Amino acid sequence: MVSINHLLNTHFSGKVVRKDLTKLVKGNAIVPTYVLEYLLGQYCATDVEDTIAEGVENVRNIIAQHFVHxxxxxxxxxxxxxxxxxxxxxxxxxxxxxxxxxxxxxxxxxxxxxxxxxxxxxxxxxxxxxxxxxxxxxxxxxxxxxxxxxxxxxxxxxxIQIANIDVEEYKVIRKQFTKTEWIDALVQSIGLNPEAFSFRSKLLQLSRLIPFAENNYNLIELGPKGTGKSHIYSEMSPHGMLISGGEVSKAKLFVNNTTGDIGLVGYWDVVTYDEFAGKDKKADRGLVDILKNYMANKSFSRGTQVYGASASMVFVGNTDHSVPYMLKHSNLFEALPKDYYDTAFLDRIHAYLPGWEVQKLRNEMFTSDYGFIVDYLAEVLKELRKEDHTHAYTPYFTLSNSITTRDKTAISKTFSGLVKVIFPDGNFDRDDAQEMLEFAIECRRRVQGQLRLMDETFEQVDFSYTCKSTGIKTIVTTLEEIEFGPAFSNEDVLLDTVPKNPSPTVELLPIKLEAGQKIIRDNQTAISYEKLFGPYLAGATNITVNDPYIRLPYQLRNLMELTALIAKVKEEGQEVKLHLVTNNNEDYLEKAKEAFKEITDSLEPIGIFFSYEFDENIHDRSIDLNNNWKILLGRGLDIFQKTNGRCDVAEYYQEKRLCKACEITYLYK
Missing domain, CATH: 2.40.50 (OB fold (Dihydrolipoamide Acetyltransferase, E2P))
Structure with missing residues (x-):
């Protein structure tokens, strides 16, 4: 497999830089990343180590001699x-x-x-x-x-900006990358390690780039501290302006009536309100009204003259409470200042990124690999603002008729922005379109759903789309609705299946089990083996687990957590045979055998008799039960993302772990 570093250095020679170099040269200089990478791009845009070392020294000297502290x-x-x-x-x-x-x-x-x-x-x-x-x-x-x-x-x-870029060349070279490779290259370009993120987490990070690629795009992201919400808007582009939410005035943002000077929206592609949240923060009500008009109509007026502008508006801030608390007691906009806690203003927001899904940044989440010089990427995104992909999903899908014009505009602009970021050449298939459309719908549904909680006059909207080729209708929900929403009880989460064939009631537990499928989404929480498998395991006395990857410490932990569940659901005095079919290689074989011996010894006293075999041809993943149920495991037992370590509650509490996208299918034999 060709590495991302090799692809970038081969096809974008002179336009990429090793991302850890900025730390080497920055020192105590309070200067944006794009400034440093501009300089590094002049001297270190190579993968030749000697040239890099010499270039870093040159940039250090330039900063030392010419940067003004x-x-x-x-x-x-x-x-x-x-x-x-x-x-x-x-x-x-x-x-x-x-x-x-x-x-x-x-x-x-x-x-x-x-x-x-x-x-x-x-x-x-x-x-x-x-x-x-x-x-x-x-x-x-x-x-x-x-x-x-x-x-x-x-x-x-x-x-300090790159003078010339060739967008057509950028689009042509994009074809040399697969979708996964390109996304990883972009994630590295914003300074992050793609291996530390799930696909959905990467999508959330890259969605922060949409305002730079899409004219008049209104985005909000609220979440915990330390997740890098404002970093991209302050560090990654010379075309963005980050301002404190408390320092904004009508004159600064739009136009000074005294001097006639045009404000920030007239000069910048992206204007970001930092530290936007805070119930006690005061705001100019007149400014909020001008913002509402601008966000809806792309124009503003001060005095007698009307001005047009294309600046995107971004609002980032910290939440005060957890998501389940907000959903139970108020809504996801509760942390906003009183004057912005206005349904007419919030209805202008095109997308609400769930900042609570973004993990707090740790050292291992930053990359030391290559990525685009951020100024180069910023110039490309600026050029792509001239293009329009808002209708690019229509050959494949139709949105529900109940979705309002404002909702459709929001969904289409998010979709268009994702196309520009991930598929700048416009070359994507139906599955890609579906992936981007569902994400875009979810981001708008999060806005509209909270507006309904704030004001009952907002009508319920059917956020669904229909595939033109199959006629299948799909309803899109937000992840937090599935996990915590009032319409979802624990049983609903457990049996969130698509029924296939009727099956008899299993009397071992007071719950009706149905054949069907459960789809688990990237970053979903409130999932556990007990919810997924517990009712189906009850009554089984002969269990076979087929999983080719039970060898590494976290995989062995998964197996032990399943055995603990079996011990919990089996009847007192009942004995259970548990057989594992897996694969292994010479590097892990002996340690795996030692671990399996320990498992055997620990389970036997509680009436679970463990055995195992190695099958080098195994591929399918499943749990076979002698109570007529079979559970197909899309990813095997490995459904959880890596935790933050032994001091992370998620290490011990499955329902607090982020999941990997997968499917669980329940078959009645």
Whole structure:
């Protein structure tokens, strides 16, 4: 199997960088990742170790000599004065001084203000007129005898951005990657280790890129602290602006009526409200009203003039309570400030990402492999904003007629954004379309379902779609509805099956068992062996487990947890024969035999007689029972994702573990 690193270095030579290098050069410089990777891309866009080492040293020297630390600003000023000219890296913002009819630049770290800057530079880089752009600037110093004349001169200024990208080349090269390889390459590009994430978790991470690829896309993500909610919006693109939710004003965001200056939405592709949640936070009610209009109509008005803009709006914040608590006592928007706790405002949100599903970032979840230079990826996504894939699912699927126009728009925009991120060439099949459409519907359903809890005048919507080729209708639900929603009892979760054939009632437990299938989704919780298998195991005295992979410590733990369940459900005084059919290789064989001997010895005193055999041809995974039931296991016993370690409650409590996507099928023989 070809590695992602090899694919990236082969097909995107010069446009990728090893992601751990930013930590090596950053030091104590408070500078975004895209700035560092821009520099690393100039010197380290290779997989040749000697060149990388030399490049890292060059970038370190550039940061040390030219990056302006606020506490060293006076030293830098002195250097410019003594040398007459010196290159610096700083964040620059520009304002028009209409009294003098000149543009003046402010330097965030250097502390210089009102430095005259040439009109042509401003016309060429209009974002300088907003809240600031990181730049490489050649500063000059020329004292003058004129009164009030500034000695500081901007000789040259270049925003830190890749100058040219070829989107068509990007699309063509995408064909060299499978879907899985491409997703993993993107996950590495945002600095994460794809091996630490399930498919759904990767999708959640990449969905944070949609606002950069889709015009006027409104996204909210609420969840626990430490999950990297704001990282992408502050570090991964020069086209995004991260602002504190408490620092926003009508003038800053839209237009200053006094000066006529256009606000952030006029200059940036993505404007992100950070730390958006907080019930006690105050907001300007007038700002909320302008936001509502802008998010719905892509335009805003201050005074007599109407302005249009394409900036996407993102809102990220921390929740105060767990998901089951919120669903039982309030709703998933409960943490928002009072003025934003407004159904008309929230109805403009296209997608609600479940931040509680995103794991807190740990060291092993970051990558040291290769990924796109984030500035390159940012420029590609910016170009893809010009394209429209909102109807790309229609050859395959039809949305329910009860889905409103606003809901359809939200679903279509999320779908379009996913296409641009994962299938930029627009080449995907029906299964891919179904996967993206279901995710898009779920993200909008999460918004609409909570609006119904907040305001009963919102009508219930049938969030379903129909496959055109088969006529099969599929209802999409959110994961938290399945796990915790009021319409789902424990028994409903257990028997969330699609009936196949009628089967008799098993009298061993006061519950009707049905043949059918249970689909478990990526990141689903509230699942346990007891819920899945307990009622079916009751009464069985001869049990055969077929699973080719019982060799590693966590796989042996799974087996032991199943045996503990068998001990729990069997009748007092009953004896059970438990036989395991598995596979193994020389590397694990002896340790596996030792483990199986320990299992045999531990189970015999409680009336469970364990035996095993190795079958190198085994492939199917199942549990065969002598009470006429057979359970087909899509992934074998390995249905849970890795826990965070021995101090994680999920290590001991199955229902708190995140699941891997799989299917369990119950057959009555």
């Amino acid at each position: 606020r506490d060293e600003a006076q030293i830098i000023k002195s250097t410019i004065r003594e040398k007459g000219s010196h290159r610096i890296i700083d964040k620059v913002s520009v304002r028009l001084n209409d009294r003098k009819d000149v543009y003046e630049a402010d330097f965030a770290n250097l502390g210089l203000n009102k430095v005259v800057i040439d009109d042509q530079i401003v016309k060429q880089h209009k974002k300088l007129l907003s809240s600031g752009v990181w730049c490489i600037v050649t500063m000059g110093y020329m004292p003058s005898d004129e009164r009030d004349a500034s000695p500081w001169i901007i000789d040259n200024l270049k925003p």
